[in-house]
Amino acid sequence: MRNDIGEIRKNIQNVTFALLGLLAILFIYLSYIQVVEQDFLVTHPLNRRNAAGNRNLQYGMILDKNGEKLAYSEKKGNSFTRTYPYAAITAPLVGYDSAKYGKAGLESTYNSYLTGMNNQLRHLGAISHLWSNQTGNNVVLTLDAKLQEAAYRALGEHRGAVVVMSPRTGAILAMVSKPSFNPNILEQKWESISTADNSPLLNRAVQGLYPPGSIIKVMMADAALSEKITDMNKTIRCEGILQVPPDYVLEESGHKAHGNLNLEEALTVSCNVTFGTLALELGGKRMAKTFDRYGFKRPIGPDLQEVQSHLPDFNSLGNGDLAQTGIGQGSLLVTPLRMAMLVSTFANKGIIMKPYIVDKITDSDGNSIKEFMPEEWLTPTTSQLASAINKMMVTVVNEGTGSGAHLSGVKVAGKTGTAENPHGDSHAWFIGFAPADNPEVVIAVIVENAGAGGSIAAPIAGQILAKALH
Known part of the structure; x- marks a missing residue:
């Protein structure tokens, strides 16, 4: 009888250690996501939580070297949609932003800047916009539109x-x-x-x-x-x-x-x-x-x-x-x-x-946030x-x-x-x-x-x- 009880205790201990080990692995993995992968996941254009919240946000513009608009947000109803004045001329480079099909090109690469998700509260996702400017940053290119x-x-x-x-x-x-x-x-x-x-x-x-x-x-x-x-x-x-x-x-x-x-x-x-x-x-x-x-x-x-x-x-x-x-x-x-x-x-x-x-990133007032040098x-x-x-x-x-x-x-x-x-x-x-x-x-x-x-x-x-x- 005592042997049976000892065996049961041993099995309970093994199960307990196994569960604690799994919890430790889960904790380490969650910590890795929160610390190491945070920027990548939060700013990723396929992050649906951000995509939903960002439809109420006026994205920043993509501009050529002379200030010509290549992409900007336009209010339609209660949300914003992207407009591309040069259409097919710049599309393979500038890309697109679609609620249904995602993003491509510079719209994707510079998504975090265009949405303003590069701020210190970005880990909160779309909620961060409650404390931040409702306009994203502008991406100014080296491109000459003409x-x-x-x-x-x-x-x-x-x-x-x-x-x-x-x-x-x-x-x-x-x-x-x-x-x-x-x-x-x-x-x-x-x-x-x-x-x-x-x-x-x-x-x-x-x-x-x-x-x-x-x-x-x-x-x-x-x-x-x-x-x-x-x-x-x-x-x-x-x-x-x-x-x-x-x-x-x-x-x-x-x-x-x-x-x-x-x-x-x-x-x-x-x-x-x-x-x-x-x-x-x-x-x-x-x-x-x-x-x-x-x-x-x-x-x-x-x-x-x-x-x-x-x-x-x-x-x-x-x-x-x-x-x-x-x-x-x-x-x-x-x-x-x-x-x-x-x-x-x-x-x-x-x-x-x-x-x-990309030549520089500016805020909605035209102030330089980041510049790219030769x-x-x-x-x-x-x-x-x-x-x-x-x-x-x-x-x-x-x-x-x-x-x-x-x-x-x-x-x-x-x-x-x-x-x-x-x-x-x-x-x-x-x-x-x-x-x-x-x-x-x-x-x-x-x-x-x-x-x-x-x-x-x-x-x-x-x-x-x-x-x-x-």
Whole structure:
């Protein structure tokens, strides 16, 4: 009998300790949520408690650099709704705010500031608004709405993206993605917008991954010079094809034989044989080092929501794939933003500035709460080599494939690309900057399935550069 009682007591003790352990784990988890995850959960745009309370709150505005309204709250009945004056022109970047479908873009990223939930009482959720201003904070962008509109119009009916930024600061001046959508009628049109084959909800500037094609050759030129594979005088002979052991053949566009070319001449005519040869001489290890130098695997932060580039495994690349990578083909995939950052190297003396889109946060009275400053991100090459590539890119526009971007009275530097695409016609690319001798803006343009970069993307870039400079 006593043994039975002892056994029961022991079991009760075990159960008690187990329950106390579970309570301790629960306490630790709740403490973790309250302390560590508090900001994330309270300010998250999918927090329904906040969403319900915030409908009675006048969100702050999203403004361009000149004070143009890109998003603001309008009173309708007893609640507020968001209005987007530029509609589809800025929608992929600014995003949307829907009671039914949530938030996207900057509306989501800067939700805590726009709703005023960044205050000290935010852990109380929607109740915090009883003690706080009923107007959220304003988010002031680096974007120029007029330039954004010009870039949107310049793309016409094409699918694609445009990124314009300052090489000196990294400030994004325009970021266009087409096709787009009208956030003012998002809820009425959600079914057709969300299921459309042309993906209007995708911000192609930062979420579209494309083979770069020949625009990668500016980086390849820098790599070949940096690694002393070539110099400005050494020539490579182009017979129209490059035999790559054991059994791959890299072809020139139209099988055109360029003859003996130095590096500048090869970039001017975009010679595949030259840059395929340089890639083979660099080898996988130094190719990997080059992409690493330019930060292709390094994230730039959450604000712009850029997807990571897809790089080949250089350690396992065969010669044929290596040559293909040297001309921007194969498994290499990049975003338009990443290529704007790449070309900014040669516009800014070898320095890449970290791209940013928000200039400052202000309260409803216009007082600054938080400011964002330019920040050096990487220095992938020397100022001397950056200057050499700069001059070569000027020749590309003056004498070569980039002539469509030529501007009267302004020296433009650029590089075109025609990227083969396994899913359809080739994509047309242009990257560049102007004025070349004192760059104010850099640009990256991609036009999906449009063919040659020189005939399609370069003239679009020229229109946008002209607007940006005047």
